[in-house]
Amino acid sequence: MSSQTGSTIPGSPGFFSKEATVAKPGFSRWMVPPAALAVHLCIGQAYAFSVFNAPLTRVIGITESAPDDWSLTTLGWIFSLAIVFLGLSAAFAGKWLEKVGPRRTMFTAACCFGGGFLVAALGVHLHQIVLVYLGYGVIGGIGLGLGYVSPVSTLIRWFPDRRGMATGMAIMGFGGGAMIAAPASVALMNHFKSATSNGVTETFVVLGIIYFISMSIGALAIRVPRANWTPAGWTPPVSNGNKMITRNHVHIDQALKTPQFYLIWLVLFLNVTAGIGVLGQASVMIQESFKASITAAAAAGFVGLLSLFNMGGRFVWASASDWIGRKNTYFVFFALGAVLYLLVPQFAQSGNVALFVLSYCVILSMYGGGFATVPAYLADMFGTKYVGGIHGRLLTAWAAAGIAGPVLVNYIRAYEVAHGVVKADAYTTTLHIMAGLLVIGFICNLLVRRVNEKHHMSASALAAE
Structure with a gap:
């Protein structure tokens, strides 16, 4: 049958x-x-x-x-x-x-x-x-x-x-x-x-x-759609400067020969690096920043709140990217994230717990949103035929960020404390570095352009696949 x-x-x-x-x-x-x-x-x-x-x-x-x-x-x-x-x-x-x-x-x-x-x-x-x-x-x-x-x-x-x-x-x-x-x-x-x-x-x-x-x-x-299936009444949009959605496909091996793959790799790496280190030290960070007012139980609640925003941001930001485009969504991540990282030390020094917590909630929502938006970004750039495999290769950026983020947060903090900086202020340098990384990410995202047509699969190659 x-x-x-x-x-x-x-x-x-x-x-x-x-x-x-x-x-x-x-x-x-x-x-x-x-x-x-x-x-x-x-x-x-x-x-x-x-x-x-x-x-x-x-x-x-x-x-x-x-x-x-x-x-x-x-x-x-x-x-x-x-x-x-x-x-x-x-x-x-x-x-x-x-x-x-x-x-x-x-x-x-x-x-x-x-x-x-x-x-x-x-x-x-x-x-x-x-x-x-x-x-x-x-x-x-x-x-x-x-x-x-x-x-x-x-x-x-x-x-x-x-x-x-x-x-x-x-x-x-x-x-x-x-x-x-x-x-x-x-x-x-x-x-x-x-x-x-x-x-x-x-x-x-x-x-x-x-x-x-x-x-x-x-x-x-799980089911896959039949060849050339499209939703009823939907027609592929005309590509524009904001969304850059291609109708072509790039082979998984050919994608590694494009600058777009490495720019988006850096985009994900820098966005994750800026969030993952904070996620791992959130409880300690808020207790040291507000030593007189934040208990261990309250810090645990803060970690739980960050998890909610990390989860919700994956759906909210990825859905928003359908309307404003993937590239513009990452522009928001990098610009807003850099501003918030610069402001957080000031909120801590002024004792403003509410703005401190709100800032980190937004930052972690964008951390989660970065994970959820990048598969669609790759599909826009390289087409849908090999997007699962291309996405898998891009996730090496996650592994690299999983090392870089905690190292930046933990070792720079340890260095600051060892040189006489009080614990409440020990994260300031790290957060400023995070802001700088996000500025670099903004530039990488700015450099993303449409994939050159020489990388597109031909009709015969697609048929052979």
């Missing part, structure tokens, strides 16, 4: 093929964002992994750390490995993703992410940190990368009229997944806690199964 008509049944040779996912006439494109969210809400758990850190230091001691228990520095590598392999898998699996389609890729992500938890659970049970590194860090990290990029190109093809909104909905899920995972993980550990176990092993097993099922449902529900 023809897979093009959707008549392929589970277990038949072509069920996971790209052709088997082609939607039948009458399929609603609004079924695709929930399928993407089913994956992104799961892999967003990565942002909540820190809830396991303290319990993992008491696997043997149960109530307190024993001499043979793991240290926090040893455990810190679990998350770091996961992010590294997220970036590597997203970058190197791009061609495979475009070849096999979203269903196979999303199901592979489900197997890796869910299976990674099970391997990590075995590592905790046997108290073998190498197995935990392998499970959550390597295997789970590959699942993170494949799960992150696999729905993107599909969403963009279903929503050529609302590219930003579509990718914003899915990537918002990655930002919000931790808000579900953190309390759920704590509740599970408390449920399984006993005199001989602190509940981590059992929690890993339950999460692995739940995430595998949820992500598999998303993989089975």
Whole structure:
């Protein structure tokens, strides 16, 4: 039976093929964002992994750390490995993703992410940190990368009229997944806690199964539009100077030969660098800036508020980019962000908590918005045919920023304090540097132009693909 008509049944040779996912006439494109969210809400758990850190230091001691228990520095590598392999898998699996389609890729992500938890659970049970590194860090990290990029190109093809909104909905899920995972993980550990176990092993097993099922449902529900499909009544817009939306396509390998790829790489890198360091030190930063008035509990509330803006910004800013254009959206990120970074130290010195908090909320909304807007930016520049793979390669900017941002915040602060600067003022130099980075980002974004037509795929090349 023809897979093009959707008549392929589970277990038949072509069920996971790209052709088997082609939607039948009458399929609603609004079924695709929930399928993407089913994956992104799961892999967003990565942002909540820190809830396991303290319990993992008491696997043997149960109530307190024993001499043979793991240290926090040893455990810190679990998350770091996961992010590294997220970036590597997203970058190197791009061609495979475009070849096999979203269903196979999303199901592979489900197997890796869910299976990674099970391997990590075995590592905790046997108290073998190498197995935990392998499970959550390597295997789970590959699942993170494949799960992150696999729905993107599909969403963009279903929503050529609302590219930003579509990718914003899915990537918002990655930002919000931790808000579900953190309390759920704590509740599970408390449920399984006993005199001989602190509940981590059992929690890993339950999460692995739940995430595998949820992500598999998303993989089975995903569909791709048939060739040359467009929304009813929609016609491709005429390209203009603000939006620069191409009707052509650039091959994934050819994209790396264009200056546009590297300029947008820098755009994402600089935007993420300016936000990710703050995100990691938000609690300490507000307590040191307002030592007399901000408690640890209030600082925790501040971190939660930033997470909400990080999540909401992914949808709001990406949706706004459909109206004002991707390039203009990043102009707002860089210009407004630079101004706010320059003003924040003044708000801290004047004791204005409200403006301090508001400024960081806006900054973090633009941090999240940068992640959600960039897939649509790439589709505008390089076309939709290989946007998933190109996006995967661009995510190396995230990995680089994940190192640069915290280094700037942590080491410059340490240097300032070591040289006699009071802690409340130790972030001023860092924030001014962040503002400078955003100015550089503004210039990089300004230099982005349409891709030269020599890089476009010919009609015969497209047909051969």
